[in-house]
Amino acid sequence: MAEVADQMLRNDVRSMPVVDDDERLVGIISRRDILRAMVRGDDVLAAEVQHRLDEYADGRSRWTATVEDGVATVTGEFDDETERTVVTVMARTVPGIAAARIGEMTSS
Incomplete structure (x- = not known):
């Protein structure tokens, strides 16, 4: 997505063709398409x-994710520090997430 946006800016175009391996036209991507993908609440x-x-937890809801101002907070129990790191990295890979952290568990 970033590469397409960069090419659009460099070439001062508002849309670009999308082609398959045989260089057949399969679609058009526009600046608006890129904005829609990147700007999400x-x-x-x-x-x-x-x-x-x-999905990582095989369909179980082991953790709870919240997002505020683009910062993801994940709460729940973790088996070890490696699992905490993996979960944090996974949250950070979602386009639009600026940062991710592990939150404190709260008791009810």
């Missing part, structure tokens, strides 16, 4: 982080 980001974490 905290609720959408939280849902995507949560989905990735649930």
Whole structure:
């Protein structure tokens, strides 16, 4: 996505063709398409982080992800420090997430 945006800016164009391996036209990508993909609200980001974490946990909801101002916070129990690191990195890979951290567990 970043490479396409860079090429659009360098060539001062508002859209670019998308071609397959045989160089056949399969679509067009516009600046608006890029903006839609990159500019997403905290609720959408939280849902995507949560989905990735649930997939990593084989469909179980082991952790809870929240997002505020683009910063993801993941709460829950972790088996070890490696798992904490993996979960933090996974949250950070969601486009639009500026930072990720592990939050404190709260008791009810």
